[in-house]
């Protein structure tokens with residue numbers, strides 16, 4: 001164990017349209033609750049949760065950004081140092097899915113090229129209101145080299161899995177990078193082909 005009270009520290013930033021459920025996902029994971037009447041996020045919010053994975057303490061710094069356009073210049077400044085981005089849309093809102101290419105341009109422009117991005121379709125408890133088919137989202141995510149997961153912050157579906165699998169993936173990448181750096185300098189894109197689900201089975 002290091003001097004600090006953790007073995008790994010990762011910064012995760014949630015982005016996506018207003019109202020898709022970013023704050024609710026963070027509150028569900030960090031506090032185990034679904035807040036009633038959650039108001040819109042103003043600027044950026046910050047929470048910490050430490051988890052243990054395979055005996056290692058992982059401190060997750062989770063940044064919840066406002067989806068509203070008027071906060072975009074503030075939220076963009078948080079991309080750069082992110083280890084992972086959770087790009088969220090609402091499966092009951094076609095519009096939030098259609099905006100994804102716009103979000104990808106933001107990522108391209110402001111995030112680190114090594115950032116791990118997960119696409120999340122939230123609100124799967126609202127089955128009858130679904131507007132975006134899972135297959136369509138999966139295809140989109142794959143084409144863009146993103147991981148994909150569907151969640152419900154309300155019913156706590158896949159929320160733990162989202163953050164824990166992501167933490168696992170980040171640990172794998174960190175270990176691989178230090179290994180690669182010790183042996184030879186990495187080629188661009190090297191070390192990016194670890195399967196999201198396989199690294200922590």
Ligand SMILES: Nc1nc2c(ncn2[C@@H]2O[C@H](COP(=O)(O)OP(=O)(O)OP(=O)(O)O)[C@@H](O)[C@H]2O)c(=O)[nH]1
Nearest residue numbers: 018019020021022023024040041067123152153154
């Ligand atoms: N049914 C259902 N409603 C949800 C879920 N997650 C969030 N909501 C609702 O969606 C609305 C918006 O949730 P927020 O978490 O504030 O959304 P946000 O993406 O953080 O919004 P901004 O802060 O404006 O960017 C709220 O009324 C939530 O109660 C979910 O999984 N299921």
